[in-house]
Amino acid sequence: NAGVTQTPKFRVLKTGQSMTLLCAQDMNHEYMYWYRQDPGMGLRLIHYSVGEGTTAKGEVPDGYNVSRLKKQNFLLGLESAAPSQTSVYFCASSPFSGANVLTFGAGSRLTVL
Amino acid sequence: QQQVKQSPQSLIVQKGGISIINCAYENTAFDYFPWYQQFPGKGPALLIAIRPDVSEKKEGRFTISFNKSAKQFSLHIMDSQPGDSATYFCAARSGGTSYGKLTFGQGTILTVHP
Numbered sequence: 001n002a003g004v005t006q007t008p009k010f011r012v013l014k015t016g017q018s019m020t021l022l023c024a025q026d027m028n029h030e031y032m033y034w035y036r037q038d039p040g041m042g043l044r045l046i047h048y049s050v051g052e053g054t055t056a057k058g059e060v061p062d063g064y065n066v067s068r069l070k071k072q073n074f075l076l077g078l079e080s081a082a083p084s085q086t087s088v089y090f091c092a093s094s095p096f097s098g099a100n101v102l103t104f105g106a107g108s109r110l111t112v113l
Numbered sequence: 114q115q116q117v118k119q120s121p122q123s124l125i126v127q128k129g130g131i132s133i134i135n136c137a138y139e140n141t142a143f144d145y146f147p148w149y150q151q152f153p154g155k156g157p158a159l160l161i162a163i164r165p166d167v168s169e170k171k172e173g174r175f176t177i178s179f180n181k182s183a184k185q186f187s188l189h190i191m192d193s194q195p196g197d198s199a200t201y202f203c204a205a206r207s208g209g210t211s212y213g214k215l216t217f218g219q220g221t222i223l224t225v226h227p
Contacts, residue, residue, distance in 0.1 A: 004156070031212060031213050033213075035217075040122065041219060042117075042119070042218050042220050043202065044217070045215075048214060058214070090156050092156075094213040096213075104156030104158065105156050106155055107156055
């Protein structure tokens with residue numbers, strides 16, 4: 001059972017480039033989330049999804065877009081990367097709203113030069 | 114605006130000692146308070162959690178103390194071991210239609226020396 005898988009694990013971009021981070025979960029979870037982790041800032045919610053075809057903004061959504069075309073996948077896109085988006089990105093999933101555990105992926109480290 | 118404030122930012126403890134990490138919150142709508150543990154290169158994983166109707170919860174060497182009136186909660190690690198060296202995050206979740214979203218504290222890097 002793989003749980004939550006993130007690809008790629010590492011990526012270096014130049015300012016203005018675009019890219020997509022992929023999150024896949026094999027637990028049939030309804031809810032999925034994208035967080036970013038920065039030193040001294042903890043984890044901050046970027047976007048989340050409560051089901052296939054639905055997405056919503058989190059705490060820090062600017063500069064990011066997401067899509068959930070399939071229940072098991074949640075994509076995070078950067079249309080025009082900026083150095084401020086250098087971070088470690090974590091995807092997480094949860095079976096339903098009342099569930100008390102988020103299962104996280106191993107993270108994707110993104111550097112924007 | 115950090116809704117959950119965590120301290121200290123880093124903590125060094127000797128093996129066998131007690132590690133204490135504190136968190137404070139403002140939003141009285143929070144109804145669930147988990148702690149996550151993260152090892153280098155890994156994602157956070159749930160360690161222990163508490164609801165505000167309980168003042169203390171203990172699981173092995175890990176204890177959460179909760180003070181609802183002060184809006185504070187803390188993690189105590191008894192008999193700290195080098196294997197406990199990790200980053201710890203407190204978090205909080207709003208009740209109702211929160212869709213399971215967690216608000217995290219800033220994190221505490223714990224180092225336990227042998």
